[in-house]
Amino acid sequence: MFNKRGLWAFLMTILILFISDPLPAAATPELVGEAAALIDSRNGQFLFEKNSAQRMYPASTTKILTAIIALERGRLDDLVCIPGDACNIEGSATGLQEGERISLEDLLYALMLNSGNDTAVAIAHHIGGSVEEFVRMMNTMAETIGANNSHFTNPNGLPDPDHYSTAHDMALIAHYAMQNPEFRKIVATPAITIQREVPEAQTYLDNHNKLLWNYNGAIGIKTGYTNDARQCLVSAAARQGRELIAVVLKSEGNYIWSDTITLLDYGFNEFKNVSLIEAGKYVADTRVRSGVSDTVPAQTGFSLTYNLPVDNRQEVRQKIFLDNSIVAPVKAGAKIGELAFYAGDSELGRVDLVAQNGIERKVTSRWWLYLIPALGLMILVLIVRYHNLCRRKRWMRYKRQKKQLF
Secondary structure (H helix, E strand, C coil), X not given: CCCHHHHHHHHHHHHHHHXXXXXXXXXXXXXXXCEEEEEECCCCCEEEEECCCCCECCHHHHHHHHHHHHHHHCCCCCEEECCHHHCCCCCCCCCCCCCCEEXXXXXXXXXXXXXXXXXXXXXXXXXXXXXXXXXXXXXXXXXXXXCCCCECCCCCCCCCCCCEECHHHHHHHHHHHCCCHHHHXXXXXXXXXXXXXXXXXXXXXECCCCHHHHCCCEEEEEEEEECCCEEEEEEEEEECCEEEEEEEEEECCCHHHHHHHHHHHHHHHHEEEEEEECCCCEEEEEEEECECCCEEEEEXXXXXXXXXXXXXXXXXXXXXXXXXXXXXCECCXXXXXXXXXXXXXXXXXXXXXEECCCECECCCCCCHHHHHHHHHHHHHHHHHHHHHHHHHHHHHHHHHHHHHHC
C-alpha cells in the first residue's frame, strides 16, 4: 500500500502523464543552454522541451531532491550533530565543523540558499544514517516521482560519471518539491541569518538565485555549477494565478539568467491557461444492472486545466467513455468512466468519471425463484432421511428374526 507521500507522488505522476504533450505554439525560444524544459507547476503540463531526455550533470540542482527528502523524513527542529565526513567538502560550503550542532531547518536554508556541499552531506547522515543509505532514498524517490532517466550518487551534485539527470526529470522533481509549503518558503527566501554554535562562523546567507531580485514573480528555486555541468538553474515564477518552472542545463556564464527569463516569458506570454472541467461536475448517466436504480450519475473526479497557445483557434471537444457493464452494488466515488478532451488531433487530457452516489443491489420481488431451490433441497434431505430410516427398520427386523432362530 502507498503511504501518504507515495500516494501523492503516484497521483501527481498519473496527472502529468495525462497532460504531458504540448500543442505547438507560435514561437520557439532560442537558448544557449544545451537542455531545457518548461513545466506548469499547477498541472504538470510540459510547455517546452529542448534535448530534455539527454542525460546531463545536474550539479547543485541535485539539492532540490536532497531538501524535499529531508523535509518529508525529518523534523525542522531536529538538532543535527555535524559528522566529520561533512567537513572540508570541496566546492561551495557553509564551513561546518565536526561536532557542531545545527537545526535541520537552518541546514536546509544553508543547503538551498548558500548551496553548501558540506550541508548536504550532514543532512544525508542525519536522515539516512549514512550517505550511501540517503543516496538509495534519493534514487527511490526519483523513481516514485517518475524521474526514470536519473541516477544519483551523492546528495550535493559533485561530479561523478554515474550521477546524472535530464531537464525533463529535474522539472518533475522540482514540480513535486514545490507542492511542499516549507520547501516553497525556503527557496523563496532572499537572505537569512542562521544560528551557529561556533564563534565567528558564517551565519548570514544570501540566496544564489538572482532571479528573486531580477524577475517579476520569481519564487525560487536552485542554482548549480561545476566545470562539467556548466551553469544550471531550476527556477519558478508565478503571475496572475499561473505558476511555471523552468529548467536550463549546461548554459554558459550569464546566459543562464537570460535563458531562464526567455523560457519563463515564453510560457507566460505564449500560452493561456484554460479550465477544461471542474471537479464534481455532472456529465452523464450510465446503466447499472441489478440495482435499486437502473442508472447512476457520473461526475468528474477532479478538475483539469490546460495551457493552450494564445493564438489557438481550435475548438476543445469532449468525449465520454462510460462503463456500461456495471453491476450493483456501486460505491459513491467509484470510477465508472473517463472524460477526454481534444483540440484538433491532439488529446489534451482526461479526468476520471466517478459515481455521484452509491447504488444498492436490488432485492428481487420474484421470491419464488429462491423458494424453488430451497424446496428442492428440503425434499432431497427428506428423501435421504426416509431412505436411512427404512434401512434401519430392515436391519432391526433382520436382527429380531435372527434372534428368534437361535
